[in-house]
Amino acid sequence: KVSLAKDTKTSFQIFSNNLPYKDVYEVNISDVVNYSSNAYVGNDPEQKFEVFHSLKLTNTTTNPFTTAPVFVMDENLQPLAQDQLKYTPVSSNVSIQLSRAPDVIVKNTEEEINKTDETKKFGKESYSKVILKGSIIIENLQDKKITLSLNKTITAEVTGVSDSGKIKKTGRY
16 A cells, blocks of 8 residues: 655655674585596695675575565665675575685695506496595684585585585586
8 A cells, every 4th residue: 555656756665674694604616627528636735715695594484585686784874795695495505705815815726646547448438447546625713613504516526525524416417
């Protein structure tokens, strides 16, 4: 029951809720190995991967969040950041990126440590077994401890991880 004059606009709050959040830092490291097409390890040990300071929100409302722009303000209603809120089911988490974090440095190194030629044969094609060893170096230049969420994409079979790392298979490749 709202009437607006021609060429005017307004906005309405649909709902409001306080949400729990965690202050986190996030980085995604892509696969630097391309053995499927040219048997190449594109490793640059000095490459720094972009780390983002983020808020990890938990949707404790009774409705899912739909994909939409989000504008983050501090307690004094001063703008901090804007990002895109992704679809988030009830009781799930979503990350809102606040800014890049140049004071958290993440590097990745990978090297071939063993290669066995013609390990498998499919039709007329022969395939080699290549074993790689990789390390991720993290340097926090801040004067406080941080929580870093790090995802590394690997197009291979992972045989082991250290430092409480978790292996999550996403496909059959």
